[in-house]
Amino acid sequence: MKLMVINPNTTTSMTDAVVAAARTVARPDTTIVGGTPADGVAGVESHYEEAWGALGVIDQVRKGEEQGIDGYVVACFGDTGVPAARELANGPVVGMTEAALMTAALIAHRFTIVTLPRRTIAHSERVVQALGLGHRCTVRAVDVPVADLAEGSAHLAEVFAAEARREPDAEALILGCAGLTDLVGPLTARLGMPVIDGVTAAVPMVEGLIAQGLTASRVNTWRHP
Template sequence: MDIAVINPNSSAAMTARIAQSISRYKAPATHLRVLRVETAPISIQGHFDEAACLPGLLDAVTQQERLGVDGIVVACFDDPGVGACREIATGPVIGICEAAVVFAKTVAANFSIVTTLPRSVPIVEELVVKYGAERQCRQVRAADIPVISLEEDPDRARKAVRSEIEKAIAQDRCEAIILGCAGMSDLAEELTRTCGRPVIDGCVAGLKMIEGIVGAGIVTSKAGAFDYPIGRELVGSGAGRGCVPA
């Protein structure tokens, strides 16, 4: 099966890190395409950045659909434009926040989420409610680091994330942790070993969910909300402008 993991920001370093982190988890028969949206902001930190990334993201999804991709992961924890992507795509589309929440609810009675900046907290809290997990989510926390610091100052960023996880375990008494940024993808294994809790990376969760759905032969329903857009030929050029591989 062919699966596209699309990072809707333009960071080459983050996209490469996502590709490296998730590649070892893919099924042997999976052909993985990890892409970034070159025309998007360098990081997605709030509502404006979400809106700014959407034209390039939708164009990338249109391109991948025309190339015959079987499923798509939107690799940003704000899950930007997932509904619109589902209208374009025939195969399943998942955002990494939704995937991570499903995984956490499956392996733990409760969880906390550690994201980057405080401004992201209310966005993630809204998604938690949307995905029906407000009772299981103990708290959404911010490590108070810009997304770009995960690339530019990784040691400081790791310490900040670890510190916030330790607070979540001590204060929230949570049974699992979700990493609330695709740029944290490479931290999950180490933190799981050292924190004594499952630490869930939404990029891996998204990949495995899409592999399972595609493997079961299930596609996106076109019976209502996710039907193809009216005037679909006008949605994106399909040329993948600014969409480049890791």
């Protein structure tokens, strides 16, 4: 099967990082390609930028359908453009936020998201509430711009660890941005709990849906436009 990991912003180094992470968990016979919008914003840190990001997701899905892509992962916390992508794509579309939350719900009673910057807390909470997990998940944030992740996030390990420790009842940590994948190992060691990256959680879900012959229901909500 052939999957596309879509980065809704225009920062190609971030696309490269999430594609590399996706390949570490993909099946040997799965091909992973990246999708980066030619136009839009360098990072999604506001509702305005999220609207641009959603247009970028739609554009990449259109191109993916022409290339014979079997399924998609949307690599932006808050699942930018996922509902529209589901309507457009023939194969399954999984957002990294819902994938991370569903994974956490299987392995921990209570868990926390640490996202960035603080103004995007609402984006995470939207998905938490949509999945009915508000009673099990809290959302925290550090005031670091997405641009600081363009060359990796290892330098932020202790900042994220300190924020996660503010939730003493949390039994797992969800990383609230696609650019944080290289924090999984360092934070697992620091915190002694499962640390979940949404992109690597989403890839096996898409593969599983394809293997079962499943995609978005066309009965009503996600009918093709």
